[in-house]
Each structure stands twice: as C-alpha cells, then as structure tokens.
Amino acid sequence: MPYGNAPLLKFACGVVALSMLFSESNAADPSDYLGSNGRHRMLSGDMPPGLLGQARLAGRGFIAGYFQPIALTGPQGAHFALTKDGGYGAGAELLQAGLLVGNVYRFQVTRIPDMEGAELYPTLEVIDRTYPPPGLATRYPIVINLDQEDFEAALGGKLVTRIIYLEDPDTALNIHQTPITNRPVEVAEYQDALEVADRLGRPVAIVRIGSVAPPRAPALMPGFFFGFPAWAPIQQPANSAQAADAQATRFQDRSLPPVTSGVAPVTVTDQPLSQ
Amino acid sequence: MKRIVTHMSLLAATAILATGCVPVRHNLPPEQRLMHPGPGVGGPGPGVLGAPSVAPGMMGAGMGGPMMGAGMGGPMMGPGMGGPMMGPGMGGPMMGPGMGGPMMGAPTPAAPPAAPMPDTSAASVVGDVDLVNYASCGPGCPNCGGAGCQLRGRRGMEMGMNIPPGGGFLPPGSMMPPVPPTMQVTLAQPEGMQVRYDATGRGGFDSEPLVVPARQNFPQGGLYRLKLTNIPAREGVELYPTVELAYANPRTGAYLAHNSVPLQFTEEDFDQVLTGNFVTKVIYLPDPDFQGPALAGIDTLVSTRLDPGIDPIVEADRRGSILAIIRLGDKDIEMSGTNESLATGGIMTPPIAGLPAAFAPAMTEGCGNCPGNGAPMPTSLPGMISGVNAPQYGMPMSATPIGLPGPPHIPLGHPAGLKKHVIRNHTAVNIPRPVEKVKMNVRMQPGYSYPNPVSRVRITEQNIHPGVPAAPSMYQQRSQSIGPNRQLR
Known part of the structure; x- marks a missing residue:
C-alpha cells in the first residue's frame, strides 16, 4: 500500500512547514540594513580624508606619483595658498599646482570677502587623474571653484564637502561651463555626495571645508598637514597677456562641475549647539 | 487521430527547442567588464570582498601589515604621517629616489625661480607611467633630493627607497616620537x-x-x-x-x-x-x-x-x-x-x-594606545576591526563567485549569528572554445563598378587653311644660343 503512511507524512510536512515558518520569522531581512539607496557602498563621501585616494591608488591602473594639475579659484578677492617652508606662501586668487593623486593637501584661504580676518584651512584630496592630450596637462587642470556660501557655512561650524567630478560624456550637456555659469549640484545631508557624483560622472577630487585652525604645538603640524605631501608648482606665463589668454582658454575648454554636500549658508554663530 | 496530431505537435516543438532552432540571444558582459582580465568578469573574484587596501595605521610594530612599504614599519612614523597617507600607492617603495628630501614635516619646496614650464618630451616618460612633467626642481630642489622630480613611478618603486608618503626621505632606523591624534x-x-x-x-x-x-x-x-x-x-x-x-x-x-x-x-x-x-x-x-x-x-x-x-x-x-x-x-x-x-x-x-x-x-570605543604603537590609532583606521581591537564578530561582507558582494549577514555591533552561507550561481555561461582556422569570405555590397577601359581610339585631325609665315624662315636667321631660360625670338 503506497499511501499507507499518509497521516504520518502530513504530520511531518506540517512540522517542517511550521519550523520553516518560525525560522523565517526569526531571520532578519538583509534589506533592513540597507541604506536609503537600497544597497551598500564601500566608499562614501564622508570618509576620513585620504581613504578614497588610497583606494583609488589600489585600484586599476598605475597612477601613483602622477601630479594632477588643479586650478583653485574662489570668490573675488579670496586668496589660496599651499604649504611652503612649513607654513603658507603668498596666496593667489588662482592657485595652480600639480598634486599627487591619493594625497591630501591642506591649503589656506585668506582674504575672504565680507569676512575680515577669517582664515580657513580646507583640504583637497585628489582621488583620480584626468587624461589630457599629451603635453597639455597644465592647460587642462581640474578646475575647482569655491563659493562664498561654502566659506560662510564652514565658518558657521558646518563641514562642506565638494566632490569634483568629470562629466560622463554620454550624459553631459553640450554646454560650455565656466566658473561663472557652473553651478554645483547641492545634495541633502542624508545623501551621499560621492554616490551622486558617481552617478553623474567620475569623481576626481574632494574638497572639504571646515573651521578648524592649525594647532599651536609643532609636533601636531605633520598630522594637521597630512605629512606635507609634495606638490609641483605650475608657473604662470611671463607675459600677462599670455596669462590672461591662457586662463581664458583654460576655463573655456573644460570645467568640472562639483557636487556639494552642504547646507544653506548660515551666519557665523554657534549653530550646532544652539539647536 | 486528434491525439496523434497533438503528440506530433508537441514532439515537433520539443525537437525545435532541443535543436536550437529558436534564435539564440547572446548576452555579453558590459563593456567595462570586458576590459578587465579574466573571462569577462571583473572584481576580485572568489574570496572576501574586503575594504580597499588602505593602510592607515601602519606605524606601529604590531600593526605593520603587508601594505607596509619596505622600511616603513616600526615606530618611526607618527600618526600624522600614517593614516590616510599610507597605502600601497604611497608606501615607501612606490616613490622614487627623486622624492628623497628632508624628513617628514619638511616644507614643500617653493617654486624654483628658473623652473621651466612643463616639458612633455618623450624623455620624461618613466617606464609606462606618463608623468606630466612639471617644472623640474633641478639639482637644488630640497624636496627632490637634487635628482629632479622625474624619477618617480615604477622606476622609483624598483629602487625601493624609504620614502614617506608626505615626501622626503626617512633614513632607516630613524625614530619619530609618537603623536596622538x-x-x-x-x-x-x-x-x-x-x-x-x-x-x-x-x-x-x-x-x-x-x-x-x-x-x-x-x-x-x-x-x-x-x-x-x-x-x-x-x-x-x-x-x-x-x-x-x-x-x-x-x-x-x-x-x-x-x-x-x-x-x-x-x-x-x-x-x-x-x-x-x-x-x-x-x-x-x-x-x-x-x-x-x-x-x-x-x-x-x-x-x-x-x-x-x-x-x-x-x-x-x-x-x-x-x-x-x-x-x-x-x-x-x-x-x-x-x-x-x-x-x-x-x-x-x-x-x-x-x-x-x-x-x-575615555570610556568610548576605539583603540587609543595600542600596544607597541605608542600612539593612538589615527582617525582613518576603522575604529572596530573584528578580531583586532574588537570581538570576533565575523566578516560583515561576504563575496560571491561572480565578484559581487554577498548579503550583509551581520548588523555591525551584534554577535555573529550566521553559520552557513550558500550561494548558487545560476548564471548561464556559454564560453565557446577558440577556433583553430578562420576562413573569411569578404563581399562588399555594393561592389566596385568601373567603366570598361579604352581599347580603340580613332583620331581625326583636320587643318583648314593653314597659315603662311610672314617672317623670314628660321634657316635664314643666324645662329642663336639656347639656354634653359632663354627663348627663341
């Protein structure tokens, strides 16, 4: 009789079903721990400075030791300077230098408009390189344009993260972008700026602006300046007309839009603790 | 009769499916995967998908791992030099002797007054690393150790110099006081x-x-x-x-x-x-x-x-x-x-x-004074490392045979509960064997079409009322010298 044990079989099936039901109810759904984007990302924009660059160095391609040209500008009158002789050299409104990919550079911002005496020490992390035509690397730098709102938010106690990315050629708008017309993509606090930049293109640099000041103890200086990484100066053309022409050409040829993880500008108050 | 027809139809459909008469739709990996080595699969492959190989806290003797550059272990570096700056890309041997200079903390060199503009000559390319040749610091450059900044890249890596990530040169055995974060x-x-x-x-x-x-x-x-x-x-x-x-x-x-x-x-x-x-x-x-x-x-x-x-x-x-x-x-x-x-x-x-x-x-989490380090852990090192400075909770991320991250089976901060993790790869893989002979038949559509070449030419020359020369004939004039730039008159 092949079906003689039918009641026993039904009972066994019921036990198995019940056990499976309880086991399923106790198991946590992995999606409960996913982020808002529905997946885990190994890298995010709020990681400590240096991690993303080192992760890029460990990735595909050999780009260690490459000096990536950058051009740093800001509001009219603001001066930028890199470390020199243990301190900061004379600032310039247009700071051009070649920075090592993967390193973190702490530069100085002075003469901020409408903020007399205020100084900021943001960091610039080059996390990838560009591939300009051979011999024209200094003519096509990564253009980083900082806004007045960034400085105001940083002096208000906020941490502003700007991620500069190279536009995806398949989705980029066929419009010339200049520092004047280039507007950053502002993301909310709960969004990952790096993820947004990854979606729009290829991130190449990160600028983080805060209100921290240099330490007074000399022993803390290497840590504050991330070990004084080497950078290569880019000389301006001797002729002023050539310089203006080169600058205009540089800005018209290419501009890299940034993604800003920041907030609306606030006044210089102790905003965090007053909430 | 109907049953026979039905059975025959089913058999025919089965035969068609079995013999592959249905059009085969090939599905290749994305383009970026095709660029990777391996059979169309990128990523690290089987194994554990670990975090990017960042060696932030490699200063301590106990923390020195395989990411350390030669001679970079030990207590010679403070946290300012470690942390995010230490990685396989920047760890000692990656930099060439051209970066040899002062100790860490040394100032970045100023722009040399006679530094030329970027030189993009082919001689500037070291190995297969195409450097943008900036102004070479020249022999007097303190940060380049007088050898110029071009000696970097793989050549520098081969040299195995003891170069800290922030530039400069660390002599072997140099001691740096530990600096806490x-x-x-x-x-x-x-x-x-x-x-x-x-x-x-x-x-x-x-x-x-x-x-x-x-x-x-x-x-x-x-x-x-x-x-x-x-x-x-x-x-x-x-x-x-x-x-x-x-x-x-x-x-x-x-x-x-x-x-x-x-x-x-x-x-x-x-x-x-x-x-x-x-x-x-x-x-x-x-x-x-x-x-x-x-x-x-x-x-x-x-x-x-x-x-x-x-x-x-x-x-x-x-x-x-x-x-x-x-x-x-x-x-x-x-x-x-x-x-x-x-x-x-x-x-x-x-x-x-x-x-x-x-x-x-403080009673907060973190590795403050790690033994053998003398300095608290820099900020870039993950605060909790399973089995290092935290209980063995298991790996938070698992891997799959096709290079994708596995499920997050452990919420961080809880004891490990997963004991078995099975992933079956149901991906249909059809990678054919390579061919030994290739026969190519080329046909351009439309083909070439030229007019037939000329095989017969008929020329008719007709002169009507040929003119009579009025001037004296040539044989009546005296001889003239004819050069390359002279013409007869």
Whole structure:
C-alpha cells in the first residue's frame, strides 16, 4: 500500500512547514540594513580624508606619483595658498599646482570677502587623474571653484564637502561651463555626495571645508598637514597677456562641475549647539 | 487521430527547442567588464570582498601589515604621517629616489625661480607611467633630493627607497616620537569666562587661562577636568566640569579633521548646576538617518531637556557618533581638605608639552594606545576591526563567485549569528572554445563598378587653311644660343 503512511507524512510536512515558518520569522531581512539607496557602498563621501585616494591608488591602473594639475579659484578677492617652508606662501586668487593623486593637501584661504580676518584651512584630496592630450596637462587642470556660501557655512561650524567630478560624456550637456555659469549640484545631508557624483560622472577630487585652525604645538603640524605631501608648482606665463589668454582658454575648454554636500549658508554663530 | 496530431505537435516543438532552432540571444558582459582580465568578469573574484587596501595605521610594530612599504614599519612614523597617507600607492617603495628630501614635516619646496614650464618630451616618460612633467626642481630642489622630480613611478618603486608618503626621505632606523591624534575644541560661551586645565599632569589646573572664546587641542580618548572661573554675571562661582573626548572613527574622522567641537555652557546649565542638579551634555554627529536638512552638522543632547529616564549618552549613541561628553556639577574639587584632584592617582602626563593632560582614559570605543604603537590609532583606521581591537564578530561582507558582494549577514555591533552561507550561481555561461582556422569570405555590397577601359581610339585631325609665315624662315636667321631660360625670338 503506497499511501499507507499518509497521516504520518502530513504530520511531518506540517512540522517542517511550521519550523520553516518560525525560522523565517526569526531571520532578519538583509534589506533592513540597507541604506536609503537600497544597497551598500564601500566608499562614501564622508570618509576620513585620504581613504578614497588610497583606494583609488589600489585600484586599476598605475597612477601613483602622477601630479594632477588643479586650478583653485574662489570668490573675488579670496586668496589660496599651499604649504611652503612649513607654513603658507603668498596666496593667489588662482592657485595652480600639480598634486599627487591619493594625497591630501591642506591649503589656506585668506582674504575672504565680507569676512575680515577669517582664515580657513580646507583640504583637497585628489582621488583620480584626468587624461589630457599629451603635453597639455597644465592647460587642462581640474578646475575647482569655491563659493562664498561654502566659506560662510564652514565658518558657521558646518563641514562642506565638494566632490569634483568629470562629466560622463554620454550624459553631459553640450554646454560650455565656466566658473561663472557652473553651478554645483547641492545634495541633502542624508545623501551621499560621492554616490551622486558617481552617478553623474567620475569623481576626481574632494574638497572639504571646515573651521578648524592649525594647532599651536609643532609636533601636531605633520598630522594637521597630512605629512606635507609634495606638490609641483605650475608657473604662470611671463607675459600677462599670455596669462590672461591662457586662463581664458583654460576655463573655456573644460570645467568640472562639483557636487556639494552642504547646507544653506548660515551666519557665523554657534549653530550646532544652539539647536 | 486528434491525439496523434497533438503528440506530433508537441514532439515537433520539443525537437525545435532541443535543436536550437529558436534564435539564440547572446548576452555579453558590459563593456567595462570586458576590459578587465579574466573571462569577462571583473572584481576580485572568489574570496572576501574586503575594504580597499588602505593602510592607515601602519606605524606601529604590531600593526605593520603587508601594505607596509619596505622600511616603513616600526615606530618611526607618527600618526600624522600614517593614516590616510599610507597605502600601497604611497608606501615607501612606490616613490622614487627623486622624492628623497628632508624628513617628514619638511616644507614643500617653493617654486624654483628658473623652473621651466612643463616639458612633455618623450624623455620624461618613466617606464609606462606618463608623468606630466612639471617644472623640474633641478639639482637644488630640497624636496627632490637634487635628482629632479622625474624619477618617480615604477622606476622609483624598483629602487625601493624609504620614502614617506608626505615626501622626503626617512633614513632607516630613524625614530619619530609618537603623536596622538587630537581633537580641536572651541570654548564658545559664555564670552569672557576663563578656562584652565591640567597642562603638566600633576593634577592641578596649572595652565594659562583660556579666555572664552578660545580654542585648544585635546588628545582624543581622554577624560579632562576643567576649571571655569570668571563666569559672567556669576561672581565667585567656580565650576569643575569634566570633558570626555571620544576617539575618532570612520564616521567622525572627516568632521574632526576639518572642524572643531564647540563646548559651550548656557545660562540654563549654570542655573541647573547651582540648584543642585547634574547636567550631562552629549555632543554627537548625527547619522544620516537622523540628519535632515535643518539639522546639519553636530547636535547636542542635554540631560535636563530630555524626558526622565532617558540617558543622553545612550540616546546620542543611538542617533549618531558621540564626539564629547560634558558633565557639570557643583562639586568643589579644590576645596581644602579634599585635595581630590591630586589624589586621583590616574593622572596621565600630557603627550606633548602644552596639551592638556587627561586624568583618565575615555570610556568610548576605539583603540587609543595600542600596544607597541605608542600612539593612538589615527582617525582613518576603522575604529572596530573584528578580531583586532574588537570581538570576533565575523566578516560583515561576504563575496560571491561572480565578484559581487554577498548579503550583509551581520548588523555591525551584534554577535555573529550566521553559520552557513550558500550561494548558487545560476548564471548561464556559454564560453565557446577558440577556433583553430578562420576562413573569411569578404563581399562588399555594393561592389566596385568601373567603366570598361579604352581599347580603340580613332583620331581625326583636320587643318583648314593653314597659315603662311610672314617672317623670314628660321634657316635664314643666324645662329642663336639656347639656354634653359632663354627663348627663341
């Protein structure tokens, strides 16, 4: 009789079903721990400075030791300077230098408009390189344009993260972008700026602006300046007309839009603790 | 008869399916995967998908791992040089001798006056690394060790020089004092208040008074006692709050590297304390889930503003990462007879002259003084490493045979519960064998079509009324010399 044990079989099936039901109810759904984007990302924009660059160095391609040209500008009158002789050299409104990919550079911002005496020490992390035509690397730098709102938010106690990315050629708008017309993509606090930049293109640099000041103890200086990484100066053309022409050409040829993880500008108050 | 037809139809359909008459739709991997080595699959392949190989805290002897460059292990580097700067790309041997220069902390060289513009000649390419040749520093460049900056890349890596990531040259065996990571604290309110701390490790408040607003760097992971005097509108009141500073973790590392932590006392805090209450203020960095556009930056929880029974520390830890904890009461530490500040016995000397000395380590998570390191862990190193400075919880991420991350089977911070993890690869793989002979038949459509070549030419020349020359004939003139640039007249 092949079906003689039918009641026993039904009972066994019921036990198995019940056990499976309880086991399923106790198991946590992995999606409960996913982020808002529905997946885990190994890298995010709020990681400590240096991690993303080192992760890029460990990735595909050999780009260690490459000096990536950058051009740093800001509001009219603001001066930028890199470390020199243990301190900061004379600032310039247009700071051009070649920075090592993967390193973190702490530069100085002075003469901020409408903020007399205020100084900021943001960091610039080059996390990838560009591939300009051979011999024209200094003519096509990564253009980083900082806004007045960034400085105001940083002096208000906020941490502003700007991620500069190279536009995806398949989705980029066929419009010339200049520092004047280039507007950053502002993301909310709960969004990952790096993820947004990854979606729009290829991130190449990160600028983080805060209100921290240099330490007074000399022993803390290497840590504050991330070990004084080497950078290569880019000389301006001797002729002023050539310089203006080169600058205009540089800005018209290419501009890299940034993604800003920041907030609306606030006044210089102790905003965090007053909430 | 119907049944036979039905069976025949089913058999025919089965035969068609089995023989592959259905059009085969090939599905190739994406283009970026095809660029990777391997059979169309990128990624690390089978194994554990670990975090990117960052070697941030490789200074300590016990922490030196395979990512260390040659000669970079040991205590020769402080946290300022380690941390994010240490990686396989920048660890010692990656840099060439051209980077040899002063020790770390050496200034970056200034632009040489006679530095030429970028040279893009082919000679500047070292190996297969195409460097943008900037102004070569020249023989006098201190940061390049007099060898010029072009000697980098793989050639430099082969040289195996002991180059710190920040440039310069570390001679073997050089010792650098360990420097702990610090947290910059801004004493914001009330203005005019004076703050003292223990600067020598003797248990007193022997520092120069800080007049609020002021800033001071504190070593992370310490418990500090402050003395508040000259509180505005409260003559003669002296308070002794404690400030517990947490270690930086990956969540707070970026913030602490760029911002200071504001410590401020409000009038309400002083009123609560002077009426006998105990105030606990927790300053934390909210997680993104608890952070809206209106609540950017750090936040503070005050015990006197929370509902009874709610621990502000627990609540702040649930909402984000704790940066600092302020505990404020009305106990007079320096009252004669108690001498409690000197009797603690746990006073630690300041690691650097001028920095405040903690009287106890912080009770927060993190590896402050790792054995063999001498310096607390830099901010870039993940605060919790399973099996290293935290219990063995298991790997938070697993891998799949096709290079994709596996399920997050463990919520971080909980004991391991997963014991078996099976992944079956159901991907249809059809990678044909390579062919031995290729026969190519080429046909262009449309083909070439030229007109037939000329095979017969018929020329008819007809002269009507040929002219009579009026001038004397040539043989009647005298001889003339004919050169290449002369013509007959």
